[in-house]
Every structure is written in C-alpha cells, then in structure tokens.
Amino acid sequence: MRDFKNIRGWCFDLHGVITDSWIYHAMAWEETAELLGVKWTPDIQEQLKGRDRLDSLEFILEAGGLQDKYSDEEKQAIAERKNQRYLKYLQKMNPNDILPGIQELLDDLTANGYKMIIASASQNAPLEIEKLGLTKYFSQVVDVTKLAHNKPAPDVFLKAAEMLDLSVDQCVGIDDGAIGVESINAAKMVSIGVGDKQILHEADIIVPTSNELTIQNVRQAFN
Structure with missing residues (x-):
C-alpha cells in the first residue's frame, strides 16, 4: 500500500458513509419494486448500493424478469x-442524519489541511449536503450527470481527484458498497470500505462503522 504521508485528498461516497439517507432511497425503491410487481429482498437492497438511478431500476427489473x-x-x-x-x-433530512463520528472526522481533516470532495452516484448529492449543513466542508461535489459512466466505472473518483487538483496516488476513496469499492479500485486509489468485511472484501482498508473512520485508524492501516 502507498505511504499515508502522501495522502492529501479524501473522496467520500455519501449514502452510508456521511449520512444514513440510504434508507430513504431503499424505501423509495421498495415502493417502486412493489408497484412493478417485483418482490423486494434484502439482497436487492444491498445490490443497489452505489448504483445510479437507471442502473438501479435495471437491476430491479432484471430481478423480476421484466428487463x-x-x-x-x-x-x-x-x-x-x-x-x-x-x-x-x-x-x-437534517444535521441529525449525519452518521456517528463523521462530524469529528470532517473537523479533524479540515484542521490537518486535507482536501475533501463528495464522489457519490446520486444526482441529489448537492441538495443532501446542504440539508445536512456540510457545505463548508464540501465546496465541491462531482456532477455525475456530466460523466460518461457512473459506478462501478472509475469515472466519478477520477473526476474527484481532478477537481481536487491531486493525483489518484494522493487520494483515498471511501464507500460503503461493493460497487463503490470496485469504482475506487478501478481508479487506482486506495479504497476504504465502511461496513461488512465480507461484502467489502475487495477494499484495501475496511472499518466496520463510521465511528471507526478516523485519520488515526486509516494511518495505522496504511502502516
């Protein structure tokens, strides 16, 4: 793994990393699946993490044989x-929806001079950052509508590094979904998975919860 001393940028997924708003997506998709006549399952919910809107719909339709x-x-x-x-x-949504430990992490990253950016598959990311009260940390959000491909392609994380004016070697990418980790790895960044180690086994570093996503823990994992 690369030297942590060279890391200057942190590229964050949004849902499941910064906030628990994924539950709102899941509720909306479950309603959609039911209207389409597709049985909603925990596996479908997990597999949608990191996918954009149309890709998520295609997955649901395929699960129901309706492609x-x-x-x-x-x-x-x-x-x-x-x-x-x-x-x-x-x-x-409001600041109470920020996941545990994330506010402290963002303050710590700011104090240590790191650059931060949102690299989410969601087109609603700017609105969500505003409602969470986090715009002072994230002045930049990758506009996925302007990318050729969304996750699991590397485009969103490559664009994030470009917007931070850093190389991918100087960045880490953080995501809670297997598709997001695949995207980070394809971008040749160090990948940090937040969640289940079996689901996120392709990540370079895995922390079980957002509370354990700290500069110190990431530095130790590099070492």
Whole structure:
C-alpha cells in the first residue's frame, strides 16, 4: 500500500458513509419494486448500493424478469417517479442524519489541511449536503450527470481527484458498497470500505462503522 504521508485528498461516497439517507432511497425503491410487481429482498437492497438511478431500476427489473417489458422512455419515467418519492422523504433530512463520528472526522481533516470532495452516484448529492449543513466542508461535489459512466466505472473518483487538483496516488476513496469499492479500485486509489468485511472484501482498508473512520485508524492501516 502507498505511504499515508502522501495522502492529501479524501473522496467520500455519501449514502452510508456521511449520512444514513440510504434508507430513504431503499424505501423509495421498495415502493417502486412493489408497484412493478417485483418482490423486494434484502439482497436487492444491498445490490443497489452505489448504483445510479437507471442502473438501479435495471437491476430491479432484471430481478423480476421484466428487463424487456419497458421502453427506455418508460424506464426514464419510472425512475423519475422513484426520485420524486425519494425527494419527499429527503425533506426530513437534517444535521441529525449525519452518521456517528463523521462530524469529528470532517473537523479533524479540515484542521490537518486535507482536501475533501463528495464522489457519490446520486444526482441529489448537492441538495443532501446542504440539508445536512456540510457545505463548508464540501465546496465541491462531482456532477455525475456530466460523466460518461457512473459506478462501478472509475469515472466519478477520477473526476474527484481532478477537481481536487491531486493525483489518484494522493487520494483515498471511501464507500460503503461493493460497487463503490470496485469504482475506487478501478481508479487506482486506495479504497476504504465502511461496513461488512465480507461484502467489502475487495477494499484495501475496511472499518466496520463510521465511528471507526478516523485519520488515526486509516494511518495505522496504511502502516
């Protein structure tokens, strides 16, 4: 693994790392799946982590054997209706939704002069950062609508490093989903997984919870 002393940038996924808003996404997708006649399962919920809106819908349709039932235009409409459900849930979001330990981590990173950026698959990331009261930490958010490919392709993390004016060797990427870790690894960054070590086994570093995502723990893992 690379030398921690060279790390200057931290590229964060949003859902499951900064905030628990993933539950709002899951609720909106579960409602969508039920309307489509697809049985919602814990495996589907886990597999959607890190996917963008249309990719998530494609996964649900395939799980229900419905991949050929809808036109591209109909899929766009279904995905948009899901997003409207999500935005209704999102109105409840506030700084209390920041995951444990993250506020302290962001303060610590700021005090030590690290650069930070949001590298999320969600198009709603800027709104969520605003509602969480974290815009002072994240002045930059990767606009996934302008990328050729979303996760698991490396584009979002490559763009994050570019926006921070750093090389990928100078950055770590943090994600809670296997697809996100795959994206970080494809970008040739050091990957940090937050969550289950079996699901995130491809990550270079794994911490079980956001509380354990600290500069000290990451530094020790490098060493």
